[in-house]
Structure formats: structure tokens, C-alpha cells
Amino acid sequence: MDAYDEDSKAPHGPDGSDGARRAGALDGPGAPPGDRGDTAAGDPAGPEPEAAPRAGLAALSPRYRLVAGGALAVVAAVAAVHLGMVFLSLAPANTVSKRHGEAVQAWVYPEFEQNWKLFAPNPLQQNVAVQVRAQVRTEGGELRTTGWTDLSAQDGAAIDGNLLPSHTQQNELRRAWDFLGTTHGTDNRPVGVRGALSEQYVRRIVVLRLRRDEEIGRAGSVERVQVRSRTVNVPPPGWSREKVSTTPVFRVLPWWTVTGDETEAGAR
The missing domain is CATH 4.10.810 (Virus Scaffolding Protein; Chain A)
Structure with missing residues (x-):
């Protein structure tokens, strides 16, 4: 049987400690808030967590x-x-x-035109190169004709080995020439309003390319340009019995006079 203290009348534990006093010390006002046995006293468990900071549009x-x-x-x-x-x-x-x-x-048209020839029943089987030459007015007033510049070869060199070639290098010149071909007759004359637009589009592209050529830039100002295409059929594989001609076919357009705004755009 537990012994009783005369003053507190509280039972003593087996080790002789005063259980009632120990309980009073833990529950008393001096005990830490987290250690007090009476949680019903209304003491807060701790500070409330801070709200997460706003992100995105909510932070504006x-x-x-x-x-x-x-x-x-x-x-x-x-x-x-x-x-x-x-x-x-x-x-x-x-x-x-x-x-x-x-x-x-x-x-x-012409920038967002779609081309589905890759998935057509008869996909393209030709290599088409667009070439240009110019008549340049020198500082002495002489009119000099340059040699042919292969613009498609320049685009091919820029794409070769480039993991992320630009859309301009891949499609600008090619799509412009396709646009011109579909809006011109066999006599190389424009058909309708879109034909005139295609000429202006191709002419602006070639003038910009020629202005980037340091040799032509030093020679003088470009007054007229002439564009041609060189088309070669892709040879069939060795196991095929198909025979095609690999002789180049040229389509030469007439000389175009370069307008003032095109010359200024090329200079910029």
C-alpha cells in the first residue's frame, strides 16, 4: 500500500517521489507551454504557417x-x-x-503559303537551283554585268551541318520561286495580280542577297537583275530500271529593273 504524505495526502511512488507534486509541477504555470498536460486551457500550439508567395499573374x-x-x-x-x-x-x-x-x-500569300508536295502521289524528284546575275552601275558610270551567283547553293551551305537551320535559309528562296512558277506562263509573263506580286517578291529577295555580296557592293549600285533556274532530275537508284535525263534545264527570266525602294532596302 502506498504511503501518504501528511501535508499533501498524495500518494508517493515506489521511488519515493511525490507523484502529486510532480504532476502539479508539470501542470503549473511555470511549465513550458508545450509540456503542460492541460491542453484544454486554450494555449496555442504555435505560430500559424505563413501563406505561400504568389507567382505568375497573381503576383502582379x-x-x-x-x-x-x-x-x-x-x-x-x-x-x-x-x-x-x-x-x-x-x-x-x-x-x-x-x-x-x-x-x-x-x-x-506569299509568306504563309502551304506546300503539300512532300505527301503527293508524285513527290518532287528534281533539284532546282535559283541563280541570279546583275547589272551594276560603277562609280565611273559604266554598266557592268556580273556572273551568275547560285543563291540555292548559298542556302545549302548554310544548312549543311547546322542542327537548327532557320526557316529563311530553308524555305524563303525555294517557296518564292515555286510561287513565281505557279503564277507565270510558259512565256515567263505574269498571270494576274499574284504574278506581279511574285515578281516583286523574288526581286526583293535577290536584291537583298546581292547587297550582302561584298564584291558586288564595292562594284557599285545594282540597277537590273536577271534570275534563272537550273533544274536537274534526281537520278534513280542503281537497282532501278528507270532511265531519266540528268542534263540541266534552264529557265531564264527577262531582266528586271530594280526600283528605288528595293535598292534602299538592300542598302539597309
Whole structure:
């Protein structure tokens, strides 16, 4: 039987310690908040965790949120319009494309024209090189004709060994020449408004390329340019019985006079 202290009348433990006093010390006002046995006293368990910092648009002020939201809405609207225009240019003739055909063509051509010849039943089997020469007015007033410059070979050299070639190096000149070929007759005359646009597009490209040539730049100002294509059939594999001619075929366009704005653009 446990012994009782006369003053506290509390039972003593087997080791002789005063259990009641020990309990009072733990529960008393001097005990640490986390060690007190009475958790119902309303003592907080600790400070509340801080809220996580805001990120993204939520971290901006209301004014900048409005500006960012407006910018995103404009980008989304332009992207939707662009996808719609490209879809209408590729889709079969319908009421919308017939009614707004001019607007669709003005948006898509020539920069966003789509080409599906890679997946056609008869894909391209020719190597086409676009070449240009120019008539340059020297400082002495003489008119000098340069040799032919292979612009396609320059693009090929820029792409060769380049893991991330630019869209300009891969497609600008090639698509411009395809655009011109489909809008010109066999007599190399433009057909309709798009034919004149294709000439202007190709002429601007070749003038910009010629202005980058240091030798031509030192010779003088470019006044006229002439463009031609050199087409060679891709030879069949050795195991094939197909026979094709590998003799180059040239398509030579007439001389074009370079306009003032094209010369200034090339100089810039």
C-alpha cells in the first residue's frame, strides 16, 4: 500500500517521489507551454504557417493583370484568325472562302503559303537551283554585268551541318520561286495580280542577297537583275530500271529593273 504524505495526502511512488507534486509541477504555470498536460486551457500550439508567395499573374498588381490579360487576349485572337485563314486557304471551296477569297489570299500569300508536295502521289524528284546575275552601275558610270551567283547553293551551305537551320535559309528562296512558277506562263509573263506580286517578291529577295555580296557592293549600285533556274532530275537508284535525263534545264527570266525602294532596302 502506498504511503501518504501528511501535508499533501498524495500518494508517493515506489521511488519515493511525490507523484502529486510532480504532476502539479508539470501542470503549473511555470511549465513550458508545450509540456503542460492541460491542453484544454486554450494555449496555442504555435505560430500559424505563413501563406505561400504568389507567382505568375497573381503576383502582379490589378493594373498589370489587366494589361497582361489584354495582351494574351490579343495574341489568342490573332492566332485564331491566322489558323482560320490558313484553314480556308487549304479547305475545298465553300461559301466563306468564295465570299472572302481576296482577304484570305492577302493574309496567306506569299509568306504563309502551304506546300503539300512532300505527301503527293508524285513527290518532287528534281533539284532546282535559283541563280541570279546583275547589272551594276560603277562609280565611273559604266554598266557592268556580273556572273551568275547560285543563291540555292548559298542556302545549302548554310544548312549543311547546322542542327537548327532557320526557316529563311530553308524555305524563303525555294517557296518564292515555286510561287513565281505557279503564277507565270510558259512565256515567263505574269498571270494576274499574284504574278506581279511574285515578281516583286523574288526581286526583293535577290536584291537583298546581292547587297550582302561584298564584291558586288564595292562594284557599285545594282540597277537590273536577271534570275534563272537550273533544274536537274534526281537520278534513280542503281537497282532501278528507270532511265531519266540528268542534263540541266534552264529557265531564264527577262531582266528586271530594280526600283528605288528595293535598292534602299538592300542598302539597309
